[in-house]
Amino acid sequence: xxxxxxxxxxxxxDHDEMTQESLAVRVGVTRQTIIALEAGKYTPxxxxxxRIARAFNKRVEDVFHYDVPIKE
Amino acid sequence: xxxxxxxxAWLGVVTGIxxxxxxxxxxxxxGPMAATGAFGLYGxxxxxxxxxxxxxxxxxxxxxxRQATLGGAMASYMAFIFGCMGTWFVAFAWHGQEQVSVHLxxxxxxxxxxxxxxxxxxxxLVLYGRHVGADNA
Numbered sequence: 001x002x003x004x005x006x007x008x009x010x011x012x013x014d015h016d017e018m019t020q021e022s023l024a025v026r027v028g029v030t031r032q033t034i035i036a037l038e039a040g041k042y043t044p045x046x047x048x049x050x051r052i053a054r055a056f057n058k059r060v061e062d063v064f065h066y067d068v069p070i071k072e
Numbered sequence: 073x074x075x076x077x078x079x080x081a082w083l084g085v086v087t088g089i090x091x092x093x094x095x096x097x098x099x100x101x102x103g104p105m106a107a108t109g110a111f112g113l114y115g116x117x118x119x120x121x122x123x124x125x126x127x128x129x130x131x132x133x134x135x136x137x138r139q140a141t142l143g144g145a146m147a148s149y150m151a152f153i154f155g156c157m158g159t160w161f162v163a164f165a166w167h168g169q170e171q172v173s174v175h176l177x178x179x180x181x182x183x184x185x186x187x188x189x190x191x192x193x194x195x196x197l198v199l200y201g202r203h204v205g206a207d208n209a
Contacts, residue, residue: 029130032075036132041202045131 006064009038011056027051076124077133077196081140083123084193087116088186108179114186136199144192151187155180 012018020034027048036042037052044052044064053060074082094110102109129137159176163169 029132030075030128032073033130033132042132048131 003068004043004064004066005040006037008034008052008063011058011063015056023052023055026055075129075133076127077129077137078200079123080120081193081196083120084117084189085197087114088190088193091186105175111182111186114189117189136196139199140192140195143195144188144190147191148184148188152180152184155183 008023012020012023020038021031024031024034028051029048033042037044049060049064053063056063091111091113094113095107098107098110101107159172159180163172
């Protein structure tokens with residue numbers, strides 16, 4: 001299971017059913033990368049995470065979630 | 073739909089297999105030394121940069137290419153070192169020879185190159201099919 005999960009698919013549908021291709025063009029990656037992101041098969045760079053969040057007018061932590069607890 | 077990197081990787085895998093098949097097929101006719109000419113087929117990979125050169129590569133593609141190149145370089149280095157040192161072991165320990173053919177140098181170097189491109193191609197295909205983390209995150 002990926003450590004970083006995301007809700008890109010839900011956010012796309014919440015934004016007038018934005019297509020993967022449209023999102024890919026807006027954030028400057030290929031559609032295959034958006035598919036891999038949604039499937040949890042790719043962990044994006046910090047810069048790409050920010051660009052995706054801005055494409056949805058959200059904060060990074062609203063789009064990406066890191067649920068692994070920090071070791072004390 | 074495959075992207076340019078995957079197409080180049082498949083070209084590497086197919087030509088690698090063609091070289092080995094050609095080599096094995098030519099041995100009965102030409103002998104093991106002359107049959108190594110079959111590996112010249114690997115030169116077809118020279119057209120790889122022409123495949124999808126106008127295609128846009130994003131950070132995931134670059135990350136996969138970097139990791140595959142590293143994997144290919146590691147495998148190539150191992151093959152080269154094992155080939156060089158293994159030659160002495162086989163010659164001295166098994167056959168009691170104090171000299172080896174100069175052809176072995178070229179062969180081992182060539183095998184190192186083949187291993188690099190073949191392993192890199194396989195790693196590219198594997199990484200596109202599984203979880204990959206951005207190494208510039």
